[in-house]
Amino acid sequence: MIAVFVLKRIGAGVVLLLVLSFLVFSLLSLSPGTPLQALLGTRTASPELIDSLNVRYHLNDPFVVQYGRWLGDVVRLDLGSSISVQGGTAVGDILGERLALTAELALYALLLVLTVGLPLGMAAGIRRGRRLDRAVSLGATMAISAPAFVMAIVLLYIFGVALKWFPVYGTGTGFTERVSHLTLPAVTLATVLSAVLIRQTRAAMMNVMSQDYVAFARLRGLSPRRILVRYALRNASLPVITSLGLILVSLLSSTLFIEQVFSLPGIGTLLLQAVTNTDVPVVQGTVLILGAAVILINLAVDLLSLVVDPRVRLVAKEGA
Amino acid sequence: MSELTATPPQNEADPAAPAGSRRLRPPVLVWISGAVAAAILVLVTVGVWIAPYDPMHQDLMNTAAGPGNGHLLGTDSLGRDVLALLMSGAHNAVIGPLVIALGAVLFGTTLGMMAGWYGGLLDTLLCRWADLMYALPGLLVVVVVVGVIDGGYWLAVCVLLVLSLPTAFRMTRSVAAAQARLPYVEAARTLGLPAGRIIFRHILPNIMPTVLATFLLDFVGALIGLSGLSFLGLGAPAGTPDWGSLLQDGQSMLTVNPWVSLAPGLLLVLTATSITLLGDWMYDRFTEEGAHR
Numbered sequence: 001m002i003a004v005f006v007l008k009r010i011g012a013g014v015v016l017l018l019v020l021s022f023l024v025f026s027l028l029s030l031s032p033g034t035p036l037q038a039l040l041g042t043r044t045a046s047p048e049l050i051d052s053l054n055v056r057y058h059l060n061d062p063f064v065v066q067y068g069r070w071l072g073d074v075v076r077l078d079l080g081s082s083i084s085v086q087g088g089t090a091v092g093d094i095l096g097e098r099l100a101l102t103a104e105l106a107l108y109a110l111l112l113v114l115t116v117g118l119p120l121g122m123a124a125g126i127r128r129g130r131r132l133d134r135a136v137s138l139g140a141t142m143a144i145s146a147p148a149f150v151m152a153i154v155l156l157y158i159f160g161v162a163l164k165w166f167p168v169y170g171t172g173t174g175f176t177e178r179v180s181h182l183t184l185p186a187v188t189l190a191t192v193l194s195a196v197l198i199r200q201t202r203a204a205m206m207n208v209m210s211q212d213y214v215a216f217a218r219l220r221g222l223s224p225r226r227i228l229v230r231y232a233l234r235n236a237s238l239p240v241i242t243s244l245g246l247i248l249v250s251l252l253s254s255t256l257f258i259e260q261v262f263s264l265p266g267i268g269t270l271l272l273q274a275v276t277n278t279d280v281p282v283v284q285g286t287v288l289i290l291g292a293a294v295i296l297i298n299l300a301v302d303l304l305s306l307v308v309d310p311r312v313r314l315v316a317k318e319g320a
Numbered sequence: 321m322s323e324l325t326a327t328p329p330q331n332e333a334d335p336a337a338p339a340g341s342r343r344l345r346p347p348v349l350v351w352i353s354g355a356v357a358a359a360i361l362v363l364v365t366v367g368v369w370i371a372p373y374d375p376m377h378q379d380l381m382n383t384a385a386g387p388g389n390g391h392l393l394g395t396d397s398l399g400r401d402v403l404a405l406l407m408s409g410a411h412n413a414v415i416g417p418l419v420i421a422l423g424a425v426l427f428g429t430t431l432g433m434m435a436g437w438y439g440g441l442l443d444t445l446l447c448r449w450a451d452l453m454y455a456l457p458g459l460l461v462v463v464v465v466v467g468v469i470d471g472g473y474w475l476a477v478c479v480l481l482v483l484s485l486p487t488a489f490r491m492t493r494s495v496a497a498a499q500a501r502l503p504y505v506e507a508a509r510t511l512g513l514p515a516g517r518i519i520f521r522h523i524l525p526n527i528m529p530t531v532l533a534t535f536l537l538d539f540v541g542a543l544i545g546l547s548g549l550s551f552l553g554l555g556a557p558a559g560t561p562d563w564g565s566l567l568q569d570g571q572s573m574l575t576v577n578p579w580v581s582l583a584p585g586l587l588l589v590l591t592a593t594s595i596t597l598l599g600d601w602m603y604d605r606f607t608e609e610g611a612h613r
Contacts, residue, residue, distance in 0.1 A: 028468055249455065294456070
């Protein structure tokens with residue numbers, strides 16, 4: 001039953017990706033800069049050169065034929081090759097390289113969120129109204145109002161330029177150097193993500209702790225630890241998991257700014273480069289990958305809530 | 321308007337409220353936020369004229385200099401006065417978000433009230449659409465659309481407006497649906513009033529606090545989004561002062577004059593925080609949902 005549910009969702013995701021890629025393709029045809037200009041670069045536009053480029057990249061074909069050809073290649077796992085960002089390199093290779101860096105950054109940030117942000121939010125919710133709660137809530141409100149790029153610049157200035165604790169740009173080689181290069185970006189990303197998560201976790205925890213079953217558990221004299229772990233945490237985790245999906249999706253947006261500030265050649269920087277240079281295959285490939293990521297994140301969140309909440313399981317079985 | 325709500329707005333110093341609840345937030349903070357918002361509005365309207373220098377004037381004897389020499393916040397790499405750039409940049413930074421928030425509230429509220437009032441298929445379809453929009457990484461969409469079409473400031477404003485619609489829609493939909501079940505609406509219905517009149521003349525005034533709070537929160541989102549685009553070079557047109565682009569310009573001069581980047585950044589955070597606090601306070605103080613939080 002669950003398998004049917006997953007298959008249905010994946011099918012819907014594929015359809016969504018098709019629509020998305022077609023929309024981006026149409027958008028690119030509206031773009032003022034033609035791929036031909038990008039291909040020519042600084043070379044003189046002799047008629048022979050233009051002809052050969054047109055033939056090689058099929059630029060004279062009608063729009064739908066071009067889209068069809070691109071789609072046919074994608075099915076065979078060929079995303080084409082870059083025009084202007086890294087001329088000639090296969091888009092798949094570029095994506096793999098850039099994606100690896102962004103994934104490292106995201107994992108590092110998630111680790112920080114789960115070990116620092118999440119516990120803080122829970123503690124604030126449990127100790128509602130105490131000093132810790134006030135401090136955490138105020139911090140979260142401020143962090144929510146601070147855009148990722150401002151936070152990145154401020155952290156870069158304090159810890160990179162003024163204190164010189166961390167390098168200010170680049171990726172570094174070797175594990176320790178990589179970690180020290182990625183620390184500032186990851187902290188920035190983690191702060192942005194934690195701000196939302198802390199508010200959600202705090203609210204969920206507060207809600208659960210005021211439920212009757214918690215009061216009864218207390219009356220029965222159960223240990224606070226048992227109440228917290230067996231009763232509160234499990235019930236509070238559902239809204240948190242739901243918000244986790246939104247947070248992971250917003251991670252994709254934030255990483256664009258953070259990579260830009262710290263000059264990291266990740267997937268966000270790639271998208272920006274491709275978009276400003278009208279590199280059609282790279283834009284298409286990046287959008288496809290990011291779209292797939294969004295769909296997978298949402299699917300993973302739904303599956304996770306199936307695991308945690310039997311009620312959702314029931315609905316999913318009926319729906320499938 | 322608030323006196324029409326079912327429960328009267330409660331006093332700030334409500335003894336029943338638990339310690340640390342949002343309603344006990346000192347009004348001082350709200351006053352400060354209001355003052356900041358007013359100051360920013362002044363900058364938006366007359367910032368260019370009250371700035372100490374012409375923002376585009378290049379003091380070539382003092383390029384990339386720290387504070388001093390008549391420049392309170394120093395100069396950027398072209399010798400332009402940072403304070404003057406900040407003051408005149410408020411216009412670009414704030415006008416777009418104002419338009420976005422106004423548009424989002426206008427259309428989002430109308431759609432939300434219709435969905436809340438009629439329910440049924442219309443409601444289901446609109447909700448599905450809002451869910452879909454929510455699942456999108458908004459800024460990436462804007463970057464792709466604006467970057468590819470090379471459309472600039474106003475295209476960015478339009479795309480951000482469309483992306484902000486779901487928030488306003490969702491907020492109004494739920495409160496409008498709740499209002500639709502109340503006796504005064506039933507009374508209006510019994511009188512045979514047309515749906516449009518009930519929605520706009522009876523329900524709308526009652527949900528106005530929610531609408532205003534949504535407006536402020538939408539504004540903050542748009543302010544951050546649009547400045548972010550300018551930071552990436554996709555928002556404000558090149559050559560016009562703007563907080564986002566100033567931040568980006570200043571990044572390469574963090575060692576010589578950090579204020580080029582830090583000042584617009586702090587100003588953005590200050591503006592966003594103030595408006596958020598105002599919106600939160602308004603929501604807690606004047607809406608039923610907020611009063612029970």
